[in-house]
Amino acid sequence: MATLVSRASKQALLRVHSSIIHQKANLSFKNLSKGKKWAVAAIGTLTAGGVGLAVALNTAVLASDLTLHPPKYPWDHAGMLSTLDRASVRRGYQVYKQVCAACHSLEFMYYRNLVGEIMEEDEAKAEAAEIMVVDGPNDQGLMFERPGKLSDKFPNPYPNDEAARAANNGALPPDLTFIVNARHGGENYLFSILTGYCDPPAGVEVREGLHYNPYFPGGSIAMAQALYNEIIEYDDGTPATTSQLAKDVCTFLRWVAEPEHDTRKRMGLKALMIFSVLLAATYYMKRAKWSSLKTRKIAFKPR
Template sequence: MATRVRSTTGVVARRLSRVVVFMQEKQALRTCTTQSTTHHGLELLQVMKCWQQEAGYKKIAGRGFRLLALLGAGATGMLGLSGLAYADEAEHGLQSPSYPWTHNGIFSSYDHTSIRRGHQVFKQVCAACHSMNLIAYRDLIGVAYTEDEVKEIAAEIEVQDGPNDEGEMFSRPGKPSDYFPAPYANEQAARFSNGGAYPPDLSLICKARHNGQNYVFALLTGYREPPAGVSVREGLYYNPYFPGGAIAMPKVINDGGIEFEDGTPASASQMAKDVVSFLTWAAEPEADERKLIGAKWIFVGCLLLFQVGHYKRWKWAPIKSRKLVLDVVN
């Protein structure tokens, strides 16, 4: 019995020792593994930090390269736009500035004294080459001249009329119902007299050109010597506001070119301003009447708006100001 107890005790002791040894080895292995993992973790952190720094450098370099690329593209684009602007300017002419015309306002009307001087400039300067086929002398009545003055102006020209009772054409003095005479019989005669260029009709010139009146004024006053590197062939004149820069019409608006009837100094800018006012009226003679009708409609609309507002307040004031009381007793 004692022997069996000793044997059992020894077995238990040996098993306990093995368990203790196993636990110690397991703890040692865990400690070693933890240390190794920590060591490798530190190495891994260092490697990741290096990667992050490298990635940061690459990111900064990438941003720098992208910035340089954007700057290069922007510079190339600006150069391209400047080239396009220069090509557009050479093809379509220099953009004309905007001038403060007195008749441009909503409630502004034409300067009729300027229209009268402008007609004088057209008759003495422009009518030698340009026509105004859509304007009759009677259109000037009440705008720049009286009826008697228009009759005198129309009588200065001769109009071929007919046939008469004998079937023949005859010449007669002009009447207010006649239109402005054309300087040439046909387009071929006009081109032959102007070196192949055809002077356009000026009846609607301020509506037929972009930025009409500003363009015409800039064109009349924009003659200058061609800059260095620009050559203009013989028979043409340099004007940057004209498409292509070379125009067949010489500078016809000069200081003191005519003498105004009202004594206004006939400077080149004054003459150009007056003739542009005349051409603007010719292209849009109903502008004053249209603005007057618009002003009347605005006035009537304001009266109607006031009446509608008063009626609305009168109609809805009792409804919006009443008070509803709920009587739960009765």
């Protein structure tokens, strides 16, 4: 009991002491002239601004922020109800096949995924037949090679990760199936990487075998610039500029990472339409149910 009483008295004394100090500070500030009050306010504002500027400058020069952040590009499919540009997806597949497939794999993609999205079934079968797949065993218990089918995966350019590292100076080319979702910035990051190669600025040294790209973390990337103007010729006659090649392959990789992209947005639009009808019906039922209750009057009969 004595402990509780002493603790309560200490807390009361602390409150009284803090209130006295606060009152003295208020009185001292009130006693200042108008000019001194403006001076104190200006000094406080300048001090807060200086601290904020110092923090901002300190954050701006951190080594982790020397990497450029990719800008946000106006993608055709970025809107809430926008769909993927199918022509761009088809051109992007052509860029992947002729340029990217030499080093990067699409481990979780099958040729059957191309049917109805990028090409017709006959075209997809012919596309799959261009590769040779090890299958078996046959009746003699031996493995054999056969032309690819729609049920086969896209081929891996290397038999294993060690072979991939040996062919790329120790760097392992990442699988591109979900690269758009796996990187911060998505297709904005990929587009910036593909088009952002340049000479290193003064004072920045790049090791032999690496290349400078300000959008890559650290600035040094093992992959050399892969896209150049007119490096391939599009089947539909679109000018194959570097930016067009990068835009198309990024759109293709968005479709690879999210084949249900258009279906998801279509279902979302249908859900909004259904919920709007249900909301109107719910509001009508609410008014119909509560209108009689809200307008009800209570009358008391005198005795």
